Each structure stands twice: as C-alpha cells, then as structure tokens.
Amino acid sequence: MTRFVTEKRRMSETGAGSLFACIILLCASSIAQTAETLMKLEVRELLTVPCNQDIDLDCNIISFREPVVNSMSWQHHVAKPRCIVNDTKPADGPQCTYTKGKQLVLHLHSVTPAMEGEYTCKILSNQGIKSATSIIKLEECYSQGSWSSSGTELTCWFPGVYPEGTIHWFSEGRNVTEDAVMAISRVDRKGLFNVSSTLHDARSGGLYTCTLWIPSTGRTLGEVHMEKIQAAEISWNTQLASGGGVGLGQQLPSILLLVSILMV
Structure with a gap:
C-alpha cells in the first residue's frame, strides 16, 4: 500500500513538473511573439x-x-x-x-x-x-512638341519623354509614318528621352500632324500641327541649302545688262 502511494505521488509530481515546463514554454513563446509585434x-x-x-x-x-x-x-x-x-x-x-x-x-x-x-x-x-x-x-512625362522645315523635309520632336516613345505622322488624316525616319532616342541624366522623327519628301502646301505615342502604355500624349511651306519657297530654300543653281546675286548683273540693252 505504501509503495502504491509513493508511486502515485511520484507520478503526480512528474505530471506537475511537465505541466509547469509546458506553461514556461508557452509563456516564453508568447513573450517572443509579443516582442515580434511590439x-x-x-x-x-x-x-x-x-x-x-x-x-x-x-x-x-x-x-x-x-x-x-x-x-x-x-x-x-x-x-x-x-x-x-x-x-x-x-x-x-x-x-x-x-x-x-x-x-x-x-x-x-x-x-x-x-x-x-x-x-x-x-x-x-x-x-x-x-x-x-x-x-x-x-506617370508618363512629356513636354510640348516642336517642328521645323528644311527643304522637302519636316522634323518633329518631343523633349522630356518617359517612358520612351515614338512619333507617328499623319497627312490630312492619312497615316504616313512609314515615310518617316525615327532618330535614335537620347536619354538625359534624369532618365528622360528626347524623341524626334523626320518626314522626307513632304508635299508642298500639305497639312501635317505628328503625334507622340508611348508603346508600353498604348497612349498618345501630344500632337503638333504644321503646314508645309509653298513649292516656290521649297525650291528656293533647297537651292540655297544645297549651293546648287544660280542665286539672285549672281543673276543681277545679267539682268541689268539686258535691261540697259533694251532701253537703248
């Protein structure tokens, strides 16, 4: 009987010890979790x-x-x-x-x-x-576009563009982008691109529009409207730019000579 009581007491003490150890572990775990979310x-x-x-x-x-x-x-x-x-x-x-x-x-x-x-x-x-x-x-970035004319060529450009974009050309509603050449985009230290394109053999007196298109977003951000200079101006500007033909300054002596002959 005494032996049975002793064994029972030992089991009770072992169980109590195990329970105490579990409580300590749970508390430690709880403290650790509290520290994590503190x-x-x-x-x-x-x-x-x-x-x-x-x-x-x-x-x-x-x-x-x-x-x-x-x-x-x-x-x-x-x-x-x-x-x-x-x-x-x-x-x-x-x-x-x-x-x-x-x-x-x-x-x-x-x-x-x-x-x-x-x-x-x-x-x-x-x-x-x-x-x-x-x-x-x-978000997308761009600044107001500009254009210039040289002979039969039109150039359109947009500074400060992001993400990198391309330029599409239209002539009175007709897409003529395939007749243009895109320049290599240059990126500045801020990560912005300068985008430009040149349309060759533009029709004199025609109405043209260039638009900035961003392929990565599929959005058109800006556009520039322009009117091509007249044929006479194109011919004269081309002649001066290329150095070909006879300029007015060279023709003037001959013209004066002809006038003087006719007046005699």
Whole structure:
C-alpha cells in the first residue's frame, strides 16, 4: 500500500513538473511573439507620382511604447541612404524630417524617372530591427512638341519623354509614318528621352500632324500641327541649302545688262 502511494505521488509530481515546463514554454513563446509585434513600421506600399512633382515618403513607427532609436534611415534601392537619423542626432531639413520615436519623412523634390523604384525604411532600436518598403512609380512625362522645315523635309520632336516613345505622322488624316525616319532616342541624366522623327519628301502646301505615342502604355500624349511651306519657297530654300543653281546675286548683273540693252 505504501509503495502504491509513493508511486502515485511520484507520478503526480512528474505530471506537475511537465505541466509547469509546458506553461514556461508557452509563456516564453508568447513573450517572443509579443516582442515580434511590439513594434512595426508603416509606409505606403505603392505611390504613383506625376512627373516633376514633389512627394513625401512617410515611415511611421507603430509601437506600444516609444522605442529608443539607435539608427533609422530611408534608402533608395540603387543609391546610398538618403538620410540616417537617431534619437541624439535627428535630421530636420530639406532632405528628411524626424519626429523622435514616431516618424521619419523623406522629402523628394521634382520626381524624375531616375528616382523611380524601391525605397526602404529601416530602424534599429531597443525593440529590434525592422524594415518596410515603398515603391514609387512615375506617370508618363512629356513636354510640348516642336517642328521645323528644311527643304522637302519636316522634323518633329518631343523633349522630356518617359517612358520612351515614338512619333507617328499623319497627312490630312492619312497615316504616313512609314515615310518617316525615327532618330535614335537620347536619354538625359534624369532618365528622360528626347524623341524626334523626320518626314522626307513632304508635299508642298500639305497639312501635317505628328503625334507622340508611348508603346508600353498604348497612349498618345501630344500632337503638333504644321503646314508645309509653298513649292516656290521649297525650291528656293533647297537651292540655297544645297549651293546648287544660280542665286539672285549672281543673276543681277545679267539682268541689268539686258535691261540697259533694251532701253537703248
């Protein structure tokens, strides 16, 4: 009987010990999960921005208690950190604005294609390391188109284009793009393209339109209307440009001579 009681007591103590160990493990797990959710960073995941517009990227610290920030930064995916702050050396100016334990704002001025992509907000604090990413996507860009005439050729161009585009030509409603030659697009340091095209053998006195078309979006962004110079002007301009034929200055002595003979 005594042996049975002893065994029963031992089993009870073992069960109690196991239960206590389980409780400890559950508590530890709960504490770990609480620590994981104790703080997080909140950002806007996707921002579609008009060309050359200013925008602020907000990185908000969400926490039950204010953290001690050792380092906090905004970083572009292809560049060095745009700003780095902490609780003892906050940055407050044209680049970034930091509110202690609350928020880091990155100020982007006149957004261009070169500034597109991922921006990551990172924080190192007494509550751990966290990060969150915002993506900036730029809307289409273009500036007012222009045109010029040289002999029988018309040239149309659009500066500051994004994404890269092409130029379509129309003559009184008829598509004549196949008669034109696109120049190689040049991209500037801001990531913008300069797009141009030349239409050869334009009909004198004809009405022409060139339009900027963006293949990647399937949209037409702008157009330029033009009227071809008259045939006499084309002939004269071509003669001067090529250096061929006889200019008026060369013909003048002969004309004067003929007039003087007729007056005799």
